[in-house]
Amino acid sequence: MDRSKSLNLLRIMNKLIIKDLKKTYDNGVKALDGISLEINSGMFGLLGPNGAGKSSLMRTLASLQEADSGSIFLGDIDIMRDSLTLRKHLGYLPQEFGVYPRTTAEELLDHIAILKGITNKKERRELVGYLLNKVNLYEKKDKYVKGFSGGMKQRVGIAQALIGDPKLIIVDEPTAGLDPGERNRFHNLLSSVSDEVIVILSTHIVEDVRELCLNMAIMNQGKIVYKGAPQAAVDELQGKIYAKQISLKEVEEYQATYNVLSNKMVGGTPVIHILHNEDPQHGFEAIDAGLEDVFFAKLKDSNTTISNH
Known part of the structure; x- marks a missing residue:
């Protein structure tokens, strides 16, 4: 050829x-x-x-x-x-x-x-x-x-x-x-x-x-x-991701109160990421959005949509 x-x-x-x-x-x-x-x-x-x-x-x-x-x-x-x-x-x-x-x-x-x-x-x-x-x-x-x-x-x-x-x-x-x-x-x-x-x-x-x-x-x-x-999806979430270190016994309470995207252990203590359109105060720290935040946000949205049908 x-x-x-x-x-x-x-x-x-x-x-x-x-x-x-x-x-x-x-x-x-x-x-x-x-x-x-x-x-x-x-x-x-x-x-x-x-x-x-x-x-x-x-x-x-x-x-x-x-x-x-x-x-x-x-x-x-x-x-x-x-x-x-x-x-x-x-x-x-x-x-x-x-x-x-x-x-x-x-x-x-x-x-x-x-x-x-x-x-x-x-x-x-x-x-x-x-x-x-x-x-x-x-x-x-x-x-x-x-x-x-x-x-x-x-x-x-x-x-x-x-x-x-x-x-x-x-x-x-x-x-x-x-x-x-x-x-x-x-x-x-x-x-x-x-x-x-x-x-x-x-x-x-x-x-x-x-x-x-x-x-x-x-x-x-x-x-x-x-x-x-991937970068476009991350950019959509910039300025909307906040993190906080909490205790194990507080996890369920925060999940009920906030839009918690992820909960991971850091040094033996849970650190949660939440999606929020403005500063939620109460000790949360603004962080750069990452692809993992996108992943969990899209899964959570889709699970909500599917369950509502």
């Missing part, structure tokens, strides 16, 4: 359009309740608490389960009708990345490259070597993946997701359980591959989205409750 055709293909495939996606499981749970999003190339964060529907959306985008209705297009690929074409352009790192017990990193990537249609042995060997270098695991290529640390396994997971020059990469809860050093290395790796492709980062860890993503959405109970730039 010449360069002009390659650039045209890239332009065509740098947008993912999801319209009115719905999925209800047999137990009656609405995992996806009218999801609509447009996602461009770069890193896109999908935030939500456990059970919000993030993994259901990721599995649907990866064509691992069918939606009841709606549409998904990656460029001109109709994902819901043409999953085989999608998978040629998809990299996927699920929340649980399983490995064969007696398989080396090199053997695992070689096997996945075969499954993705790379039949030339020399081409596979070069590709696997390149990817192992990229994720800083080349020196461990002959070691069994089963014995790797959690962060090393995640790096293998990203390497396999990059096989086949994907245009859409989906990573589901990739930093859960990683130590701070591995988390930073993983962030750097994700950032290095997101320039010309769509990378969807699904997580419940607010810091991951704050550090990596220019655009995001927040999910709750199968719905999108916010979509936009």
Whole structure:
């Protein structure tokens, strides 16, 4: 393929359009309740608490389960009708990345490259070597993946997701359980591959989205409750967030009196963040709003809206 055709293909495939996606499981749970999003190339964060529907959306985008209705297009690929074409352009790192017990990193990537249609042995060997270098695991290529640390396994997971020059990469809860050093290395790796492709980062860890993503959405109970730039959402709350250190026995009283967004322990003592349009006095201190405040505010608003219906 010449360069002009390659650039045209890239332009065509740098947008993912999801319209009115719905999925209800047999137990009656609405995992996806009218999801609509447009996602461009770069890193896109999908935030939500456990059970919000993030993994259901990721599995649907990866064509691992069918939606009841709606549409998904990656460029001109109709994902819901043409999953085989999608998978040629998809990299996927699920929340649980399983490995064969007696398989080396090199053997695992070689096997996945075969499954993705790379039949030339020399081409596979070069590709696997390149990817192992990229994720800083080349020196461990002959070691069994089963014995790797959690962060090393995640790096293998990203390497396999990059096989086949994907245009859409989906990573589901990739930093859960990683130590701070591995988390930073993983962030750097994700950032290095997101320039010309769509990378969807699904997580419940607010810091991951704050550090990596220019655009995001927040999910709750199968719905999108916010979509936009993280900084824009934070700016909306500036001047409205107040904090106070209280005692454990006062928590319920303050929750009943104020719009408490979060309650976290600092030095063994609860510190609450509240949303208030003006200085509430009574010992509260004005603080800079953060993405975590946005997250809890949007969840609280959506829970109130849903319960009122």
